[in-house]
Amino acid sequence: MGGVKRDSRKKKRRGPSTVIVGPLTEWTDFHGLQLLFGLRRTTAWHLVNSEPALKSASISLRGENETRGKRLFHVAKFRAFLESRIS
Numbered sequence: 001m002g003g004v005k006r007d008s009r010k011k012k013r014r015g016p017s018t019v020i021v022g023p024l025t026e027w028t029d030f031h032g033l034q035l036l037f038g039l040r041r042t043t044a045w046h047l048v049n050s051e052p053a054l055k056s057a058s059i060s061l062r063g064e065n066e067t068r069g070k071r072l073f074h075v076a077k078f079r080a081f082l083e084s085r086i087s
Contacts, residue, residue, distance in 0.1 A: 027072040037082060054081055
Protein backbone atom coordinates (compact mmCIF):
# COMPACT_ATOMS: atom_id res chain seq x y z
CA MET A 1 0.00 0.00 0.00
CA GLY A 2 1.24 3.38 -0.91
CA GLY A 3 0.97 6.30 1.35
CA VAL A 4 2.77 8.94 3.21
CA LYS A 5 5.85 7.81 5.07
CA ARG A 6 5.94 8.98 8.63
CA ASP A 7 9.07 9.74 10.53
CA SER A 8 9.29 7.16 13.29
CA ARG A 9 11.12 9.63 15.53
CA LYS A 10 8.62 11.73 17.41
CA LYS A 11 9.63 14.97 18.97
CA LYS A 12 9.32 14.93 22.71
CA ARG A 13 6.90 17.58 23.89
CA ARG A 14 8.31 19.89 26.50
CA GLY A 15 6.04 20.70 29.38
CA PRO A 16 6.52 23.16 32.19
CA SER A 17 9.18 22.09 34.63
CA THR A 18 8.84 22.20 38.38
CA VAL A 19 11.18 24.76 39.91
CA ILE A 20 12.54 24.13 43.37
CA VAL A 21 14.91 26.65 44.90
CA GLY A 22 16.58 26.51 48.27
CA PRO A 23 19.58 27.78 50.20
CA LEU A 24 21.97 25.60 48.19
CA THR A 25 20.68 26.67 44.78
CA GLU A 26 23.65 27.88 42.74
CA TRP A 27 22.06 28.44 39.30
CA THR A 28 18.41 28.91 38.38
CA ASP A 29 16.23 29.89 35.44
CA PHE A 30 13.75 32.76 35.08
CA HIS A 31 11.17 30.94 37.16
CA GLY A 32 13.61 30.49 40.04
CA LEU A 33 14.54 34.19 39.95
CA GLN A 34 10.88 35.03 40.28
CA LEU A 35 10.44 32.65 43.21
CA LEU A 36 13.59 33.84 45.00
CA PHE A 37 13.58 37.58 44.32
CA GLY A 38 10.31 38.44 42.60
CA LEU A 39 12.13 39.40 39.39
CA ARG A 40 10.25 38.80 36.18
CA ARG A 41 11.86 37.73 32.92
CA THR A 42 12.16 41.22 31.39
CA THR A 43 13.59 42.78 34.55
CA ALA A 44 16.14 39.99 34.94
CA TRP A 45 17.12 40.31 31.27
CA HIS A 46 17.63 44.09 31.56
CA LEU A 47 19.72 43.64 34.72
CA VAL A 48 21.98 41.01 33.12
CA ASN A 49 22.52 43.22 30.07
CA SER A 50 23.27 46.36 32.11
CA GLU A 51 25.21 45.00 35.11
CA PRO A 52 28.50 43.24 34.32
CA ALA A 53 28.66 41.76 37.85
CA LEU A 54 25.63 39.55 37.17
CA LYS A 55 26.33 36.19 35.56
CA SER A 56 24.14 34.13 33.26
CA ALA A 57 24.77 31.25 30.92
CA SER A 58 22.85 29.98 27.91
CA ILE A 59 22.70 26.22 27.60
CA SER A 60 21.92 24.64 24.22
CA LEU A 61 23.09 21.61 22.30
CA ARG A 62 25.47 22.23 19.44
CA GLY A 63 23.96 21.47 16.07
CA GLU A 64 20.48 21.85 17.46
CA ASN A 65 18.29 24.84 16.82
CA GLU A 66 20.22 27.54 18.70
CA THR A 67 16.99 29.35 19.57
CA ARG A 68 15.97 26.45 21.82
CA GLY A 69 17.89 26.33 25.03
CA LYS A 70 17.86 27.36 28.63
CA ARG A 71 19.24 30.50 30.25
CA LEU A 72 20.52 30.06 33.79
CA PHE A 73 21.39 32.79 36.30
CA HIS A 74 23.95 32.71 39.09
CA VAL A 75 21.93 33.10 42.31
CA ALA A 76 24.79 34.33 44.54
CA LYS A 77 25.61 37.16 42.11
CA PHE A 78 21.97 38.28 42.03
CA ARG A 79 21.74 38.08 45.83
CA ALA A 80 24.93 40.16 46.25
CA PHE A 81 23.73 42.71 43.68
CA LEU A 82 20.38 43.14 45.40
CA GLU A 83 21.97 43.42 48.85
CA SER A 84 24.31 46.12 47.54
CA ARG A 85 21.23 48.14 46.51
CA ILE A 86 19.66 48.15 49.98
CA SER A 87 19.70 51.67 51.39
